[in-house]
Amino acid sequence: MIAMGGSMARRYPVVRTRRYWQAAFFFWTVFIGTLFTLWVFAHMRGAEPAVSRPPGVEGFLPISALMSLRFWLSGGGVHPVHPAGLAILLGALLMSATVARSFCSHLCPVGALSEWLGRLGRRLMGRTWELPRVLDVLLRSVKWLLLAFFVWATWVAMDLGQLRRFLDSPYNRVADVKMLLFFAEPSRLTVAVLGVLVVGSVLVRDFWCRYFCPYGALVGLFGLLAPFKITRNPETCTNCQLCTKVCPARLPVHKVSRVRSVECTGCQDCVAVCPVADCLSLAASRRFxxxxxxxxxLAMAVYFAVTLGFRLAGHWRGVVSEAEFAKRIPEIHSPLYTHVGGMAPGEAEPAPRLEAAH
Structure with a gap:
């Protein structure tokens, strides 16, 4: 197995460049999460927050964003409650539809953490483990089952009226706060599951991403549409198989002329280690x-173009005001802020849907 730690980043500029972006986005996400935590707990104490709510936290609301995507595609426009969540989802999908599934290897903070835990495992044990093929195939199906469930729940089980009511519901208006409290006040089951995922990621490379992440499955489907994929020139290939040995998705790169797989994240580790100039490349075709x-x-540019476009169009900050948050957050454990089977309770007088803030 080829070493995939810091030494590889030092030897190969493309690996270093990708990891710089990956680390920068991870720590930016941590910064956003810290601001949001301070903001929420100030409101829970009934105090005036010293910081503002960062809209980027909506990136951790993928189900709400998936529902907003359906609402938007159905002609309802950009739903104003969590518009940044939709922007981030679209950015991830479109960058992955340009450079194969590149969101996972370039920007995803959970993917970065998973990658770092895998490197820790290699440092501690000298290697990470590969599961037996049958178990590997069975576990890889889990993320597809989860994705199928979420798509069914948000795109099939709900009609447009139910969708609108959920997006306008008190629960969705504070879904970001509920998400934070899920991790800040975890149940024993939550702690156990997170512990298994952390230990699993140390022992098995990309444990969460490979087996359980429905978001990765979704962007992987869009990655199949990408014009820019890993492309091999069989005429110059020496069959050294370094590309296959280094591939985090365990794909047989040395056997194909073009990698067409939902598992490929466009990380270009294979391109970096190839000893033959221009044998492997990220390309729309061998000629380009x-x-x-x-x-x-290119992957970064697509993502930031989408999110910047939403900002310029006034669809970044949602319409839930500071005063509304100040009212709702202290009562966050009320039954009003629950949902069962995708249905959230409404209010006696539904909260108004305002125009998105510009």
């Missing part, structure tokens, strides 16, 4: 390869 660093920058 990208320089490795340009592939990273």
């Amino acid at each position: 390869p990208l320089r490795p660093a340009h592939g990273v920058l």
Whole structure:
């Protein structure tokens, strides 16, 4: 097994470039999460927050964003409660539909953490483990079952009226706060599951991403549409198989002329280790390869173009006001802020749907 730690980043500029972006986005996410935590707990104490609510926290509301996507595609426009969540979801989907599933390897903070835990495992034990093939295939189906369930629940089981009522519901208006409290006040089951995922990620490379992440499954489907995929020139290939040995998705890169797999994240680790110039590349076709660093920058450009477009259009900050949050957060444990089977209770007088703030 080829070493995939810091030494690889030092040897190969494209790996270093990708990891810089990955680390920067991870720590930016931590910063956003810290601001949001301070803001929420100030409101829970009934105090005036010293910081503002960062809209980027809506990136941790993928189910709400998936529902907002359906609402938008159905002609309802950008729903104003969590517009940044929709922007982040669209950015992830479109960058992955440009450079194969690149969100997972370039920007996803959970993917970054999973990758770092895997490197920790290799440092502690000298290697990470690969599960037996049958178990590997069975576990990989879990993320697809989870994705199928969420798509069914949000796109099939709900009609448009139910969808609108959920998006306008008190629960959805404070879904970001509920998400924070889920981790800040975890049950024993939550702690146990998180513990298994952390230990599993140390022992098995990309344990969460490979087996359980429905978000990764979704962007993987969009990655199949990507024009820029890992492309191999069989005429210059020496069959050294370094590309296959280094592939985090365990794909047989040395056997195919073009990697068409939902598991490929476009990380370009295979391109980095290839000893033959231009044998492997990120390309729309063999005649139009990208320089490795340009592939990273293209993926970044698509994501930030989408999110910047939402900002410029006034669809970044939601319409739930500071005063409304100040009223709702102290009563967050009320039955009003629960949901059963995707249905959330409403209010006697539904909260108004205002125009998105500009």
